[in-house]
Amino acid sequence: MMLRAISSRCRPRLCRSAMTQVLSEPMVWNQAPALSTTLPNGVRVVTKEGFGELASVGVFLDAGVRDETKDTVGATHLLEQLTLTGTTKRPASALESEIEGMGATLSTSFGREQSSLTMSCFGKDVQQSVGILADLVTAPAVGNLDKQMAGILRGLEEGSESARAVIDDRLHTCAFRDYSLGFSTIGPYDGVEALKPAHVGSYVQQNWTADKTVICATGGVKHADMVAKVTEAFGGMKACSTPAKATTKPYFCGAELLYRNDEMGPTAYIGVGWESVPWRSPDAVTFMVMASIIGSYKKNAGLVPGNISGNRVVNAVANKMQVGCANEFEAFAHFYKDTGMFGFYVECDEVAVEHAVGELMFGMNLLSFSVTEEEVARGQRELKNALCSATNSTESACANLGKEILAYGRSIPLAEMFLRIEAVDAEDVKRVAWKYLNDNEVAATGLGPLHGMPQYYDLRRATCMHRY
Numbered sequence: 001m002m003l004r005a006i007s008s009r010c011r012p013r014l015c016r017s018a019m020t021q022v023l024s025e026p027m028v029w030n031q032a033p034a035l036s037t038t039l040p041n042g043v044r045v046v047t048k049e050g051f052g053e054l055a056s057v058g059v060f061l062d063a064g065v066r067d068e069t070k071d072t073v074g075a076t077h078l079l080e081q082l083t084l085t086g087t088t089k090r091p092a093s094a095l096e097s098e099i100e101g102m103g104a105t106l107s108t109s110f111g112r113e114q115s116s117l118t119m120s121c122f123g124k125d126v127q128q129s130v131g132i133l134a135d136l137v138t139a140p141a142v143g144n145l146d147k148q149m150a151g152i153l154r155g156l157e158e159g160s161e162s163a164r165a166v167i168d169d170r171l172h173t174c175a176f177r178d179y180s181l182g183f184s185t186i187g188p189y190d191g192v193e194a195l196k197p198a199h200v201g202s203y204v205q206q207n208w209t210a211d212k213t214v215i216c217a218t219g220g221v222k223h224a225d226m227v228a229k230v231t232e233a234f235g236g237m238k239a240c241s242t243p244a245k246a247t248t249k250p251y252f253c254g255a256e257l258l259y260r261n262d263e264m265g266p267t268a269y270i271g272v273g274w275e276s277v278p279w280r281s282p283d284a285v286t287f288m289v290m291a292s293i294i295g296s297y298k299k300n301a302g303l304v305p306g307n308i309s310g311n312r313v314v315n316a317v318a319n320k321m322q323v324g325c326a327n328e329f330e331a332f333a334h335f336y337k338d339t340g341m342f343g344f345y346v347e348c349d350e351v352a353v354e355h356a357v358g359e360l361m362f363g364m365n366l367l368s369f370s371v372t373e374e375e376v377a378r379g380q381r382e383l384k385n386a387l388c389s390a391t392n393s394t395e396s397a398c399a400n401l402g403k404e405i406l407a408y409g410r411s412i413p414l415a416e417m418f419l420r421i422e423a424v425d426a427e428d429v430k431r432v433a434w435k436y437l438n439d440n441e442v443a444a445t446g447l448g449p450l451h452g453m454p455q456y457y458d459l460r461r462a463t464c465m466h467r468y
Contacts, residue, residue, distance in 0.1 A: 254441025273343030
């Protein structure tokens, strides 16, 4: 009788474990598995086959703004601009006509820790695309820097970035001001006009190496054919000859960096962030769910009006003073190799700054004390919907695959990510929020008419609950 009771208690657990393992397999969800091969020189080739005629091929580099030094600040931006000027083998006109002749597109992305160059083309042109990408990575036109510098500097002066990008950039500068993770990704760059081809060439030699390179392909591609093509194009790429310097975890500095300008219009732009966790932390998925719980809001947009939304924070912001206190806001969760940042971005009228920041700080604070299973379930649904919508083309699927390989070292099947999301409950959210958000340092930055911005003392005090 006792053995039967023990067996009945153990059976559901064993069945649930086996079922979880089966459901995490990509084939069960009718998804192609990601196949990976590492070449002798260290270049990794990862493919995910599809059923269309289109294909996307990308070169993803484990290098970005964070790999710059104080002497090479701005080198990543210069490389991004030089990519459009051709290579040492293909002049700009020849490169442009070759890509247009294929009916292909070339896109580049240079971020804080990762850089990528991606081409979308027909399946029959994959080999030619691999050759172009190999040329762009192994033979960048660094020698064109002196000739192109004036145009690049003029572009930095005349270019206009979105307020969201500016706030995000300045928030990193404020939080990680003593480390390269806080270097600007959009400019301006102090001393960039003094950089020479030797500086940019040194950056390329140290960071655009075989051991930091991942080649991803999605769509109409075969893994064996792709490995052969990459071996031919990237087989001569060398690993870094000098050992990587040891890096310390960036110190998160609780501070504020405000750019008050009462003449730039009636809208204030504000960002607030807390230190969070790296990509591979067990709590990273919980932070993703937390960002979905807070959610996003845009006034007079969306299917459900904010003033009747089931999202507690959206409802409070939309109904504040009966007219609302923000034009839009969004919670975010950024992850890096050894740290991260969690917080919110908000746009609001200058007279509603205190109300908007206060409501969002209170919403963040509630994550540590008052989260219901209903809120968690809604956040999980919205997060899963966003993940599914993010890979609706071969180009976006290729970008997502490359990001996962660099961040996790492997591809994360959508089924596995869904299971990890569903494993988060209200107690997990409260545990993680209490550990990382409650009574912890915050970094804040703002732009525009900020005469209603709370003092940093009040902002820091709002990170914990006062019950008196």
